[in-house]
Amino acid sequence: MKALKKIPGLIHRYYLHKYMEFLEALHQKNVYGTLSEDEEGDSREYLIGMSAAFINILTTYPLYKVMFRQQLSGLTVGESVIQLRQEGLIRLFRGVQPPLIQRSLNMGIMFGMYDQSKRLIKLAYPDCPTWTYRPAAAIMAGTVEAVLTPLERIQTLLQDGRYNHKFRGTVHAFRELRVYGFAEYYRGLTIILMRNGPCNAVFFGLRHPVKNIMPQTTNEVFTLLEHFVSGALLGTFISIIFYPIQVLKVRMQAKLGGEFLSVSQALLLLYQERGGSLSRMCRGFHINYMRSILSWGIVNVSYEVLRKLVYSV
Secondary structure, eight states: OHHHHHHHHHHHHHHHHHHHHHHHHHHHTOTTSOOOTTOOOOTHHHHHHHHHHHHHHHHHHHHHHHHHHHHHHOOOHHHHHHHHHHHOGGGTTTTOHHHHHHHHHHHHHHHHHHHHHHHHHHHHOTTOOHHHHHHHHHHHHHHHHGGGHHHHHHHHHHHSGGGTTTOOSHHHHHHHGGGGOGGGGGTTHHHHHHHHHHHHHHHHHHHHHHHHTSOOOOOHHHHHHHHHHHHHHHHHHHHHHHHHHHHHHHHHHTOOSSOOOOHHHHHHHHHHHTTTOHHHHTTTHHHHHHHHHHHHHHHHHHHHHHHHHHHHO
């Protein structure tokens, strides 16, 4: 009974302590700064990553849809825009639910699992150098992200104009895909695994070096700009390197039913469909890196600001 009587006091002191920490964070007015590159987080990394992705997807989805039509059909930017305009404004955001869910969960897993894997590796191997545990943790996170393949699969089908009248929406597409078997949800898994791990390794391996070469500033506006530019530079580099893999992924996942294409089969088929033209195979490349500049810049700014805010409370 005496122990129970102490509980209200303990709770009061706990929240008073948290409240004082919150006031101190507000007093410092440093929510735009960034935490140390080796400062470890906790489970809140999942929520921060999800929130950053949510902001990014809503901002850049129309650009992504233009790029997707180019990847799928080899259209020019103008042809893609005309095609989307003919379909109407209502269908412009058709298919946004899967990437909104998928990318939010994806980014949550990406940042959360990376942080958790990094801590586990450092705990098991205390003397492990930075250049070793960061890529290893990033690849582990990328492998776990692959469980979200069904969402990418549904997103591809909903964005393909050929299926506008076959699937009414996300839930309907998930239901209809059952008749093709469980494996149909994971069509393109191999190419996604080839993309996720290396992509994460590049991002987390270069994120802090790129940030460190930026001019140091204490001005809040310039700090935000610094976060945006460093994220944009890194995102552009990643988008250029991994764009061919993304095109193959779209081609593999756009197929409904029938034989499952291997990576080499998809590459050969794409080459034949585009008339043996490498430039046509890479249609959408320019708008992809333009979108990546905006997308990764937004993600980096959102992540840094949200992380500082969350860990300041």
